[in-house]
Amino acid sequence: MGTRVLVVEDEPVINQAVAERLVAEGFDVRQAYDGPTAVDVAETWEPDALVLDVMLPGFDGHEVCRRVQARRPVPVLMLTARDDETDVLVGLGVGADDYLTKPFSMRELVARVRVLLRRVERAAELFRGETGDLRVGDLHIDRSGRRVRVAASDVHLTPTEFDLLARLAAEPGTVLSREDLMRDVWGWSDPAAARTGTRTVDSHVRSLRAKIGAGRVRTVHGVGYALEHAPGETSPR
Numbered sequence: 678m679g680t681r682v683l684v685v686e687d688e689p690v691i692n693q694a695v696a697e698r699l700v701a702e703g704f705d706v707r708q709a710y711d712g713p714t715a716v717d718v719a720e721t722w723e724p725d726a727l728v729l730d731v732m733l734p735g736f737d738g739h740e741v742c743r744r745v746q747a748r749r750p751v752p753v754l755m756l757t758a759r760d761d762e763t764d765v766l767v768g769l770g771v772g773a774d775d776y777l778t779k780p781f782s783m784r785e786l787v788a789r790v791r792v793l794l795r796r797v798e799r800a801a802e803l804f805r806g807e808t809g810d811l812r813v814g815d816l817h818i819d820r821s822g823r824r825v826r827v828a829a830s831d832v833h834l835t836p837t838e839f840d841l842l843a844r845l846a847a848e849p850g851t852v853l854s855r856e857d858l859m860r861d862v863w864g865w866s867d868p869a870a871a872r873t874g875t876r877t878v879d880s881h882v883r884s885l886r887a888k889i890g891a892g893r894v895r896t897v898h899g900v901g902y903a904l905e906h907a908p909g910e911t912s913p914r
């Protein structure tokens with residue numbers, strides 16, 4: 678049985694082209710053309726990844742993302758009509774792991790889907806045997822349950838945000854470069870390729886900050902990011 682990818686796109690020509698290419702690449706594919714059907718199929722079929730258009734009938738891709746992610750973490754590649762920063766950030770904020778702006782090449786789409794899946798595998802590898810909880814100030818990361826609490830309140834993170842936070846929290850106060858994060862969290866091993874993905878790192882750091890508090894992740898310009906103890910917080914136990 679191949680890796681399952683659910684393609685959600687209301688334009689039949691694009692949907693069919695994406696589905697056919699993914700099938701040709703060895704993926705097990707199902708197709709949905711509207712929001713409600715996408716959520717139903719995701720629930721019953723349990724895909725390993727979603728390729729998800731933003732503008733859909735019923736309800737849009739953001740809402741599909743929200744509903745699917747609420748049940749089960751699954752990596753999402755969002756298809757956007759405009760290369761608009763706000764669109765991108767909103768997409769990431771509701772749980773998309775990556776985005777692709779139309780028009781895109783099928784080769785690029787397949788590469789992005791593979792990166793998403795590799796990232797999930799890589800994260801499992803990265804944290805294998807490291808299932809203990811991490812505490813940084815009032816931030817509590819349950820690595821085996823993949824849950825995060827800030828000051829005893831649950832925070833819902835996407836799979837990518839979780840892995841990014843867990844990586845930063847493994848060495849609090851240490852500055853990790855974008856290339857380090859691309860390698861450890863996304864599984865990009867080629868440094869030249871990793872450099873092209875740095876905007877993805879920046880977008881995920883922004884969405885992570887919005888959820889856990891902007892001051893917790895320090896930017897070191899030209900270098901990378903570090904997770905800080907929240908100001909005024911007590912030391913970790």
Ligand code: CA
Nearest residue numbers: 687730732733
């Ligand atoms: Ca559409």
